[in-house]
Amino acid sequence: MERLIDNILELKQKCNFESEISSSLPLTGREISVLCAIHADEQVRSHELAERLDLSDSRASRLIKSLTEKNLLVWKMDNEDRRAAQISLSDEGKEICKQIEDRKCDCEDRILGKLNEEEIAAVKKGLSILMEVLS
Numbered sequence: 001m002e003r004l005i006d007n008i009l010e011l012k013q014k015c016n017f018e019s020e021i022s023s024s025l026p027l028t029g030r031e032i033s034v035l036c037a038i039h040a041d042e043q044v045r046s047h048e049l050a051e052r053l054d055l056s057d058s059r060a061s062r063l064i065k066s067l068t069e070k071n072l073l074v075w076k077m078d079n080e081d082r083r084a085a086q087i088s089l090s091d092e093g094k095e096i097c098k099q100i101e102d103r104k105c106d107c108e109d110r111i112l113g114k115l116n117e118e119e120i121a122a123v124k125k126g127l128s129i130l131m132e133v134l135s
Helices: 004-014 017-024 029-037 046-053 057-069 091-112 117-134
Strands: 073-077 085-089
Touching: 017 029, 017 091, 029 046, 029 057, 029 091, 046 057, 046 085, 057 073, 085 091
Parallel strands: none
Antiparallel strands: 073 085
């Protein structure tokens, strides 16, 4: 009998979205995750970003530094708390995020194009249940 976890791991392997993106952009999978976790007009503190992505503060800081050096993030001192900084997407970062979103849509279209409406509904329901259980 197939185990659910084996199917999940195989699905993740087959759905190699991050590697597709990182092959055409000079970004790692984690850097892509960081960019996608910040909304276009949002300012966020590094520890908030770390929490969103389930990263340690030090790992988040290294990623933020790398993306700032690539001019994809803007780092600005927080006026209310001098020990903290506000991070936001640069204009170039916003453009990269748009490219990533476009590729996500293309990837999803390729997957959904192989399913009928009933199968799509079943997959969405199953994924929703799994996400709720894993939260």
